[in-house]
Amino acid sequence: MYDSGYNRLFWGMIFIIFDINLENINILPNFVGYILIYSALNILISQHEIYEKGKIPSMILIILTLKDIVYTGKDSLLSEQFQSINIFGMITGSIISIINIYLIYIICKGIYYLAIDRGMEKLKNSIEIGWKSYFIIATCMMYSIPFFLNFSRKFNIFVTILAMINLGIMIYLAVLFRRCRLSLKE
Template sequence: MGFSTMIVGFFFIFFDFNFGNINILPDLIGYIFIYFAAVKVISKMGNKYFAIFKKTSLLLIYLNALDMVIKHSSVLNGVINNPVELQGRVFLVLFTITYLSIMVYMFFYLAKGIELAAEGLDNKSLAEKARRVFRLVFIYSLSIAAVNLTSIIFFKHSSPTISIEGLSALLLIIAVMAALIYVFVQVCSLLNRAENTFS
């Protein structure tokens, strides 16, 4: 129906594997998967929330394409997004806030669409799961925003930099990865249940 395809898209969004300066799982590909999955869902279910979800995923495709152009441009990269310079920090702060806000907005409409469709089938447990998973994604996104913005504003890094060593660093990495995997598994669980319920 389309919800299972969204799982692939969210895998690209949640996980970053870098090979040098190249991200093997770019967010752009994830949002393309999500957009086409949304088109498929809308063709089966006439839900106003899914329509907004589709438009927002398209906006995130453009935003991620812009980000890739900047990062791979010899003219723009290190100039417009240089965290050492004031204008670079302003750009990175605005870009981070805009990106994460739109991502949360997109997921809100996905969760509301699932909730509305579940209530139409009197499936209260799925509707409640949609609400719970949205709250989880919202809290997770706020945490990511806080870490990224602190790194940009106070430490002049475009991405979080950790200077902890030894066991503390290992425990911190394990805790962060566990939180990331937990949120991703909850999102997958919601989408899998939606796929099974609405098919």
């Protein structure tokens, strides 16, 4: 019954993780990922009430990331090409990061509670490690990127390392959500 909800969580994460662009069109826009997560939470609410708390953050993220459908191609840490940095863009980016961290927390906490209720120690430990790792790296990324924009090219290696670790952790969480499709399907 709940397997489709966890499957949608997985695909939602895939849309959020990977940005594939064709010219100026974003093939995998983040807002589609948040729509999938929102629909997953609607399915999973009857499994655990904590998922209800994720609906509003996912709706806010859908709205805030609608702008991502058109890719300008000028925001790249690796190529050092940036649009003019304005306060609105930095505030919006920070808000998206904070809400995204909260949304991932709610999803992980729901899985954690279900794993405890069902005596699934391995899943409980895996989701706890995944959440803590994600929180640490996402917080470091959120606070460090504005500072790294002002450093020389040789310091970009730190941003690249953080981004690679973040990518690995997000893939780990997506795979955990996919595994829940089988272990928490009822």
